[in-house]
Every structure is written in C-alpha cells, then in structure tokens.
Amino acid sequence: MGKIVITKEKELLLRKKIREHKQKSGPLMPSLHDAQEIFGCIPLEVQKIISEELKISVSKINGVVTFYSRFSLEPKGKHVIGVCLGTACYVKGSQAVLDEICNTLQIKVGETTKDELFSVEATRCVGACGLAPVFTIDGKVYGHATVQSAAKELRRIIDWETGTHEN
Amino acid sequence: MKTRQDLNKIREENLKQIKLLDDTKYRVVVGMASCGLAANADLTYDAIEKEIKERNLQNITLTSVGCIGECALEPIVEVYDKDNNRYTYCSVNERKAKEIVNKHLEQGEIIYRYLIDNYKLLIDEDGNKYEAPKYQYRIALKNCGIINPTKIDQYIGLDGYKALEKVLFEMTPEEVIDVVTKSGLRGRGGGGFPTGLKWKFTAANKGGQSFVICNADEGDPGAFMDRAVLEGDPHAVIEAMIICGYAISASQGYVYIRAEYPLAVERLQHAIKNAYEYGFLGENILGSNFNFDLEIRLGAGAFVCGEETALIASIEGERGMPRNKPPYPASSGLWGRPTVINNVETFANVAQIILKGADWFKSIGTEKAAGTKVFALGGKIKNTGLLEVPMGTTLREVIYDIGGGLPNNKRFKAVQTGGPSGGILTEAELDTPIDYDNLIAKGSMMGSGGMIVMDEDNCMVDIAKFYLEFTVEESCGKCTPCRDGNLRMLEILNKITAGKGTMQDLEDLRELALMIKDTSLCALGQSAPNPVLSTLDKFYDEYLEHVVNKRCPAGVCRDIAKLVITDHCIGCGKCLRNCPVNAISGHVKQRHIIDLNICVACGTCKPACPVNAIISV
Numbered sequence: 001m002g003k004i005v006i007t008k009e010k011e012l013l014l015r016k017k018i019r020e021h022k023q024k025s026g027p028l029m030p031s032l033h034d035a036q037e038i039f040g041c042i043p044l045e046v047q048k049i050i051s052e053e054l055k056i057s058v059s060k061i062n063g064v065v066t067f068y069s070r071f072s073l074e075p076k077g078k079h080v081i082g083v084c085l086g087t088a089c090y091v092k093g094s095q096a097v098l099d100e101i102c103n104t105l106q107i108k109v110g111e112t113t114k115d116e117l118f119s120v121e122a123t124r125c126v127g128a129c130g131l132a133p134v135f136t137i138d139g140k141v142y143g144h145a146t147v148q149s150a151a152k153e154l155r156r157i158i159d160w161e162t163g164t165h166e167n
Numbered sequence: 168m169k170t171r172q173d174l175n176k177i178r179e180e181n182l183k184q185i186k187l188l189d190d191t192k193y194r195v196v197v198g199m200a201s202c203g204l205a206a207n208a209d210l211t212y213d214a215i216e217k218e219i220k221e222r223n224l225q226n227i228t229l230t231s232v233g234c235i236g237e238c239a240l241e242p243i244v245e246v247y248d249k250d251n252n253r254y255t256y257c258s259v260n261e262r263k264a265k266e267i268v269n270k271h272l273e274q275g276e277i278i279y280r281y282l283i284d285n286y287k288l289l290i291d292e293d294g295n296k297y298e299a300p301k302y303q304y305r306i307a308l309k310n311c312g313i314i315n316p317t318k319i320d321q322y323i324g325l326d327g328y329k330a331l332e333k334v335l336f337e338m339t340p341e342e343v344i345d346v347v348t349k350s351g352l353r354g355r356g357g358g359g360f361p362t363g364l365k366w367k368f369t370a371a372n373k374g375g376q377s378f379v380i381c382n383a384d385e386g387d388p389g390a391f392m393d394r395a396v397l398e399g400d401p402h403a404v405i406e407a408m409i410i411c412g413y414a415i416s417a418s419q420g421y422v423y424i425r426a427e428y429p430l431a432v433e434r435l436q437h438a439i440k441n442a443y444e445y446g447f448l449g450e451n452i453l454g455s456n457f458n459f460d461l462e463i464r465l466g467a468g469a470f471v472c473g474e475e476t477a478l479i480a481s482i483e484g485e486r487g488m489p490r491n492k493p494p495y496p497a498s499s500g501l502w503g504r505p506t507v508i509n510n511v512e513t514f515a516n517v518a519q520i521i522l523k524g525a526d527w528f529k530s531i532g533t534e535k536a537a538g539t540k541v542f543a544l545g546g547k548i549k550n551t552g553l554l555e556v557p558m559g560t561t562l563r564e565v566i567y568d569i570g571g572g573l574p575n576n577k578r579f580k581a582v583q584t585g586g587p588s589g590g591i592l593t594e595a596e597l598d599t600p601i602d603y604d605n606l607i608a609k610g611s612m613m614g615s616g617g618m619i620v621m622d623e624d625n626c627m628v629d630i631a632k633f634y635l636e637f638t639v640e641e642s643c644g645k646c647t648p649c650r651d652g653n654l655r656m657l658e659i660l661n662k663i664t665a666g667k668g669t670m671q672d673l674e675d676l677r678e679l680a681l682m683i684k685d686t687s688l689c690a691l692g693q694s695a696p697n698p699v700l701s702t703l704d705k706f707y708d709e710y711l712e713h714v715v716n717k718r719c720p721a722g723v724c725r726d727i728a729k730l731v732i733t734d735h736c737i738g739c740g741k742c743l744r745n746c747p748v749n750a751i752s753g754h755v756k757q758r759h760i761i762d763l764n765i766c767v768a769c770g771t772c773k774p775a776c777p778v779n780a781i782i783s784v
C-alpha cells in the first residue's frame with residue numbers, strides 16, 4: 001500500500017490550522033477535515049500530531065476517524081472514479097456501469113489499483129440526477145452514462161497514463 | 168455594517184434591477200447549481216457573455232442563479248423582458264447560446280423551438296410536448312433560479328432580511344414563536360414535528376447559552392432539495408436561523424452540512440461572510456442589542472449523522488452515534504444546552520411566514536400540513552428535477568402533470584418516497600394527496616423529499632435490497648437489532664435474488680422486519696425495514712416469482728434473469744451496439760438474438776431498444 005510522506009511543511013500547516021480550531025468549541029472534526037485535505041488520508045502518524053495538539057488520546061481520535069467514511073487511513077489513487085449509486089442513478093442502471101469499471105481495473109469498490117493510479121468509489125447522489133446515471137472522474141461529472149461511455153473514458157485515462165509513463 | 172436606511176436603498180435599487188424597472192432591456196439568467204454545472208452551464212454562460220460583448224449589446228444583465236428546477240433539460244437559460252415575460256430556453260449549448268444572443272437579445276426574435284414555456288406548454292428538443300407544471304407554488308424555493316446566490320444585495324432586493332428587521336424591532340420573542348406555531352409549519356426533515364412547538368419548548372429552557380442548528384446533512388441517497396436551497400438561496404436559511412436565535416435567546420448557530428456538497432459549502436461560506444459585513448450577524452445586529460454568530464461544521468460521510476442526537480455528537484467531535492431520547496435537544500442538546508435543530512427547508516419557510524403572516528401560510532396546503540413541500544423527482548420520469556407543490560397535491564399530479572410521466576412508453580410500477588426510511592406506493596395509490604399522515608398510512612413516509620419513480624424494468628426485490636444495503640452500510644452499530652438484524656435481512660434478500668430463497672425465508676423476512684422496527688434504538692433502525700415491508704405487502708407476487716419459479720420478472724436479478732428478444736424486433740441493431748459482452752447477434756432489419764451463454768443480464772440493451780422488444784422470461 002502507498003506510504004505517505006509527512007513533510008515538515010505539511011505538518012506545520014496542520015498544526016497551525018489545529019491551533020485556529022482550538023479557539024472554538026468542538027475542534028476535533030474540523031482538524032480531521034484539514035488533515036484529510038492536507039495529507040489525503042489520516043494514518044496513525046498524523047493522528048499523533050492531532051493528539052498532541054488537542055490533548056485527545058490517539059485511541060479516541062482513531063475511533064472517530066474510522067467511524068466516518070470521508071476520513072481514510074490510507075491514501076487514494078491518483079485518479080478517483082466515483083459511480084453514483086444514489087437511488088435515481090441506481091434505478092437507471094448505474095450498477096452495471098460500476099461493475100464494468102471494477103472489472104476493467106480488476107479491483108473492488110473502495111480499493112485502489114496496485115500501481116496507485118485508480119481508486120473506485122460508489123458515491124451517493126451527486127446532484128446530477130437529471131443526467132442519471134452519472135459517474136465522476138476526479139470530480140468531473142459524466143452524465144447519461146452507459147457501460148460503453150464509462151469504458152471509453154477509462155480507456156482514455158489509462159492510455160494517457162501509460163503514454164506518459166513511456167516517455 | 169449597514170443601517171436600516173441603507174437597506175431600504177439597496178432593496179429599492181435591486182428590486183428595480185430584478186424587475187427591469189430601470190433601463191435594463193433584458194435580464195438573462197443561467198442556472199449554475201450543481202446540476203447545471205454538471206451539464207457544462209459554465210461554458211454556456213461564457214458563450215453568452217462573450218457574444219454580448221462582441222455584439223456590443225447594451226442594457227442587458229447576465230446573472231448566474233441557482234437551480235431553476237428542470238434538471239433534465241440543463242443547461243437552462245432564462246430571458247426576462249420588460250413586459251414581465253419569462254422565456255425558458257433548455258439544453259442550451261454554446262451554439263444555441265450564441266443564437267439566443269443574436270436572435271432574441273439583439274433582434275427581439277424569440278426562438279420558440281428551444282423553449283420550454285413554464286406556463287403554456289413544455290417542448291423539448293425532440294419536439295416532445297409536456298403538460299405545464301401548473302401546480303407549483305414556491306415558498307422555500309422562491310428565490311432559487313431568480314437571484315444570484317452570491318449577491319446579498321439581490322436577496323435584499325426581494326424582501327431579504329426584512330423579516331429579520333421586523334422581528335428585531337417590532338416583535339417580542341414570544342410573538343415570533345406564536346406566529347410560527349400558528350402558521351402550522353412542520354419539520355421538513357422527515358419527522359414533521361411542529362416547528363413552533365419545538366422553538367417554544369427550547370425557549371422555555373433559556374437562561375445561559377442555547378444553540379440553533381441547521382441540519383443540512385441531507386442523507387437520502389437520491390435527493391438534493393436542501394442542496395438546491397443552499398446553492399440557490401443561502402441567505403434565506405441564514406436569516407431564519409438568526410430569527411430562531413432571537414426567538415429562543417440563542418447567540419450561536421451551526422450549519423451542519425455534508426462535505427460532499429462542495430458548492431453549497433462554498434456559497435454558504437460566502438453568504439455568511441457577507442452577512443457579517445452587512446451587520447446581520449455578529450454583535451448588535453442592525454443596531455439592536457441582539458447578538459448572533461454562525462459557523463459551518465462539515466459532516467464526514469455518515470448517514471446516521473442526519474439524526475439529530477448523532478449530529479450533535481458529531482459537532483462535539485465524537486463518533487456520530489444516536490442516543491436515547493428523552494432528553495430531547497430542546498432541553499439537553501449541544502454540549503448539554505437547549506438546542507433547536509431544524510432542517511434547511513424548514514428554515515427556508517420562516518422569513519416568509521414572518522412577513523406574510525400565519526394565516527397566509529395556513530391557507531396553503533392542507534389542514535394538518537400547511538404550506539408546501541419541495542421534492543426531488545427522479546428515476547424513470549421525463550422531467551427529472553426539483554419542484555415545490557402545496558401539501559395535498561396528489562402523487563399523480565406530481566408524476567404526470569409536473570413530471571411529464573414516464574419516458575419510452577414504459578409502464579409505471581411504483582414510486583418511492585422517504586428514501587431508505589420510506590416505502591413504495593403503487594398505481595392504485597397515486598391519487599393520495601401528499602401529506603405526512605397520508606403517506607404513513609400507506610406504508611411510506613414524507614421523508615425529506617426524495618421521490619423516485621420506477622417502471623416495469625425495475626425489480627421490487629432488488630429495490631428493497633438496494634435500500635437495505637444502504638442501511639447496513641450506514642448502521643452505526645450501537646444497537647443489535649439494527650446492526651445484526653438488518654444484515655440478516657440482507658442475507659435473506661441476497662439468497663432470494665440469487666434464486667435460492669424458500670417460502671420460509673419470506674416468513675423470516677417479515678418477522679425480522681417487524682422485530683427490528685420495534686426494538687431498534689433510533690429512527691434509522693426503526694425505519695430500515697420499511698422498504699422491505701412495503702414491497703412485501705404490495706409486490707408479494709414478485710417475491711413469489713423469485714422464490715417459487717426462480718425468475719426475476721423485471722430481468723434485473725442477474726443470477727436468475729434471462730433476457731430474450733421478441734419478434735417485435737425491427738432489427739435496428741441498437742441493442743447489439745450497446746451490449747458490453749457482445750452477446751447479441753443479428754442482421755440489419757432482421758430479428759436479433761441474445762446468446763444466453765454469453766449474456767450477463769446487465770440490462771444495458773433493454774432501454775436501448777426503441778420498440779421494447781427485449782423482455783425477461
């Protein structure tokens with residue numbers, strides 16, 4: 001699994017943010033959001049920093065981190081593909097799109113490929129029900145998805161990535 | 168900091184601009200909420216802006232606005248003219264945008280074929296005509312799609328913060344609570360608890376710090392009402408929260424919003440900043456002696472945090488687990504203090520009630536449910552989108568008159584309301600007037616406003632499984648019935664959809680469901696069996712088909728579905744081109760055939776067929 005690097009710079013940034021949150025009640029959640037944003041995940045090393053600053057035990061912090069699906073212990077892939085399994089998309093067949101993407105990448109939902117290029121997520125309504133079914137790649141929404149259109153977009157990125165690797 | 172005189176001036180100027188009472192010739196708005204942006208409304212906006220500049224057109228204002236409501240036809244551009252006409256152009260790409268500027272804005276020539284005229288006839292690009300949405304009535308969405316949500320002045324222009332002024336300078340806190348109580352406003356977050364009563368109970372515990380919380384966690388996996396309000400009209404929520412603070416003597420508010428809504432968070436942040444600058448938030452609001460601060464707290468992807476006690480735990484920095492009630496938040500909420508917690512849409516009604524009075528609000532809707540409700544209509548429906556109707560409107564009116572019915576001549580099967588806590592309503596129940604009690608009596612619930620239409624291609628056992636998968640994933644794990652019971656139910660459903668179910672399983676399923684309903688700690692567990700129970704009650708035949716005949720009539724459950732092409736086939740080849748595993752063969756204009764050895768029953772071919780020739784056997 002991918003390792004994350006805790007640079008001095010990022011660590012200082014996190015500590016600075018936490019000290020701001022400490023001025024207010026309930027600083028843990030905002031601090032965790034910042035940590036997730038800065039490092040892309042919240043592994044034990046990062047939890048220790050938060051623990052030091054907030055004087056909250058690591059065990060408690062770990063409990064909170066693992067409760068919420070937005071916080072992760074491990075980093076995600078370079079490209080995050082989300083297929084909407086919100087109800088509007090589901091009844092219009094988004095499960096087939098998700099299956100296709102997982103098949104192509106040979107991973108399960110929530111996993112990251114070995115080369116750390118792709119993570120696949122099942123998301124909830126992204127607010128584009130009018131375009132259902134939808135999937136997202138790195139935040140951009142692709143509407144009226146079909147198994148073919150998803151496969152095509154995926155191919156495009158894979159080609160692009162392998163292209164740059166060869167260079 | 169603005170004085171009340173300043174506000175009056177801003178109000179007057181902006182009203183003039185919005186109503187085109189100044190020298191503005193056309194007011195052009197582009198819907199740029201999440202749905203619009205997903206359809207590239209930003210490119211449309213840029214194209215219009217560029218074209219106006221290139222043609223050097225004067226006296227035209229171009230504004231980006233929130234959700235206009237017709238999500239299926241995004242990007243949407245609306246042109247308002249001096250005579251108060253409103254022209255709604257749909258599916259406006261860059262080419263159409265240029266044409267609209269050239270023809271409509273420059274030469275005054277309306278391009279009818281791009282139009283959906285909300286008050287006459289709806290016509291889409293293919294010439295399909297829909298009935299007009301005559302039942303809509305906008306209170307909570309009053310400004311959505313009309314004002315630029317990032318411009319506080321435009322909100323003020325349409326009576327914004329006027330209710331706050333009225334409350335601060337003309338009303339006592341008791342009077343405010345009284346109006347809200349008399350209006351009959353009930354919570355729009357699902358439960359339908361009377362809002363005035365909630366405020367009253369909380370106010371009774373004042374003395375020391377109290378809190379106001381806005382629940383913007385919007386957990387229903389297929390709905391987006393609250394997001395639309397926050398993206399399209401954030402100040403309506405802020406104003407109401409300040410009013411609530413005044414009524415219950417709270418000086419601190421929190422908006423708990425899903426982190427998955429980046430645009431709504433951004434717009435809300437911006438709006439709060441503006442509200443501070445204008446003196447609507449902070450100390451001595453508008454020169455009164457009332458103080459109120461407002462902060463945003465982000466959710467982190469846990470459905471259960473929409474439940475009020477879990478939400479409070481989450482703000483406090485704990486795992487978001489519900490606790491037993493009582494004590495209710497009204498007496499012991501955030502940090503043990505008295506707390507009002509209301510849904511976004513509930514708040515979005517408050518300022519209007521203060522301004523127009525309790526009687527006005529009560530005159531809309533039904534006796535037991537005053538006002539309107541916003542729904543996110545989706546699934547197998549022509550006009551997917553956001554709509555607001557008076558309580559008491561029937562499901563049929565919403566689905567057929569506003570929603571335009573089902574696409575592709577498919578047969579209606581069911582409509583789901585209330586999300587994972589709700590249930591399914593059938594054809595026979597379509598004339599039910601929508602309100603809290605009626606929907607519960609029919610085995611569903613109002614919920615927060617998700618409304619998903621399903622057609623003959625949807626399998627009801629699969630839908631029950633879909634919702635249960637959701638609840639199993641989202642159960643916080645604190646109580647056994649919810650944590651383990653729902654998982655057992657899911658296992659049974661998996662068995663049934665794999666063609667391995669028995670009659671005993673159907674009995675076990677019902678028994679488990681009733682037990683979980685009775686014994687779970689919070690409403691998540693108590694309502695989790697609803698989708699299963701309501702499908703069992705209303706589509707028992709479909710369960711039997713799966714169990715007895717090992718057959719999925721809708722052709723959805725992959726392990727047992729068999730898809731075939733009937734002799735209705737016209738040989739167009741669309742199914743063949745859409746099949747991801749190349750299981751279909753056939754010549755042009757001849758009947759095609761599915762090779763069942765290759766077919767994975769993904770169902771992609773079904774909607775692709777223009778003559779519904781693909782069926783499941």
Ligand SMILES: Cc1cc2nc3c(=O)[nH]c(=O)nc-3n(C[C@H](O)[C@H](O)[C@H](O)COP(=O)(O)O)c2cc1C
Nearest residue numbers: 354355356382385386473474475509510513690691
């Ligand atoms: C599992 C669960 C999820 C909920 N999710 C939401 C939600 O997303 N938004 C919401 O406003 N209320 C939600 N509620 C209801 C809240 O607990 C609470 O009743 C509501 O916020 C009160 O506001 P209202 O009276 O204005 O509706 C949920 C309740 C449960 C049990």
Ligand code: FES
Nearest residue numbers: 084086089125128
């Ligand atoms: S359900 Fe997929 S975008 Fe709404």
